[in-house]
Amino acid sequence: MLPPYVSRLLISERLPLIFPEGTPNRSYCTRELAASTVFAMLYIGAVEGADVWLGPVHVYRMTDTQAEDCCQNARLSYRSNLRKKAFQVPGVRWYADNTREPIRDETLREGLLVVGAVLERPDVPTTSGLPRYALKADLAALFDPDLAGEDLSAAILEWQEKHLSRSARARVSLMRAGTAGREGVLVSFPNGDTRRLVSGPSSDISKAVVEVFAAKFLEQPGVIWLSESGNKVAHPDLQLASVIGLDIEAQKNLPDLILVDLGPIEPLIVFVEVVATDGAITPRRQEALYAITDKGGFSRSQVAFVTAYADREAAGFKKTITGLAWGTFAWFMSEPDNLVLLQNGVSRLASLNVFIEAKDPLIP
Missing domain, CATH: 1.10.10 (Arc Repressor Mutant, subunit A)
Structure with missing residues (x-):
């Protein structure tokens, strides 16, 4: 039959x-x-x-x-x-x-x-x-x-x-949670503050970066800057920026997120671009952001770059992967325990892996 x-x-x-x-x-x-x-x-x-x-x-x-x-x-x-x-x-x-x-x-x-x-x-x-x-x-x-x-x-x-599989179901659940209808996306910051962003895929990824990525890969995380579409001053922590000597008030070309790890003796600054459709850390973008930290007197060993996506299957990742800068990381909301490193041949990257090795040896 x-x-x-x-x-x-x-x-x-x-x-x-x-x-x-x-x-x-x-x-x-x-x-x-x-x-x-x-x-x-x-x-x-x-x-x-x-x-x-x-x-x-x-x-x-x-x-x-x-x-x-x-x-x-x-x-x-x-x-x-x-x-x-x-x-x-x-x-x-x-x-x-x-x-x-x-x-x-x-x-x-x-x-x-x-x-x-x-x-x-x-x-x-x-x-x-x-x-x-x-x-x-x-x-x-x-x-x-x-x-x-x-x-x-x-x-x-x-x-x-x-x-x-269990991992596949977890990815599905996380993606479903990100697309659930609601009035705004409530983000909880490491210092206890909260901020509600407009609903949308970029806000879902930003929330995951602040609440999940930062807690997973940074010792003592802080959020210096968080922007959203149509509101480039959603969360500027000018006091925290001032404490570490980073001038963000005069900057007009900031990324979606700036995280800081206050755990190490020398603070680590992490620039994060959130990609729902476009806007990854490209070589040009990387140099523009280095200019900000160079002006502030930071060593490039204190700076890391992350492009955050919803999922490896997301259109934004497929569209931008070929343009990602060497020496940067990619992180996926649906697989939060893992990082992709674009190794550029430097024996020891001046970036996040120094601290990852101490906490969670994902990178050999």
Whole structure:
């Protein structure tokens, strides 16, 4: 028996619900190519337990005409005869032959297989062209057209708890928390002060930098400066800046956040740029910020730079990663215990790793 017929449109609508923000390689699991792949699996019955398998050819030779023919005979004919040279699929093909690689390598191997949505036939050699992929039965059930409303939501949640790893679920939870609707984002500072920022992804990341990053990676953290869109003086601590000798009143080109670690003998100044869509620590930005600390008489060994993102899957990270300056760090709200270091070949960076080594040896 074939699974119930379901349109590619319905699959496209459900994939982002099943694989929410924070899911590893989410784009590979939710884009149109993923919907096309899942559709083809359901169309031919390549579902766990049926001993029917899909190859990329089933996806890239599909057409709108064929896909709209939902009768069982048409579906079985497409499954059985597609690889025969004489078989003609009516209509215009969805994709060209060279789409087999992104279907196989991205959508399947790096996307749906990683998150436990698809299984791979173990007895087919890697070099073989035989079909080898099938949709997990419990995931296939989520595309039943009769499943809707609260029942669909409950079934999706049950699948996520069963199949997404603990770290993946944690990333999903953090991303969901960041996008929850509320009137402003309340930020609690290390000195006990609070400030409410306007709602938005940048404010969510800023909150995480102040409350999570600073506590994790600095000994005695303080916040000298916090800005937000449309309000560049959301939280200037001029007294703290004055104590350490940093003049921020005269500066007009400050970053989103300036943190300070008062734990070391020589305070560490951490410039942080928050990226929801754009605005990372680029080499030009790095030099402009060094000019501020150089003028204040700070050694460059007392200065570190961090670009903060929501998640590695976020569009802002993908857009800006190639422009990040060497000798800086990247930090992700969804994976708060980790840092990415862009090592520039200096034997011992004049930056945050001096203090990380003492507290949490993430960097060798």
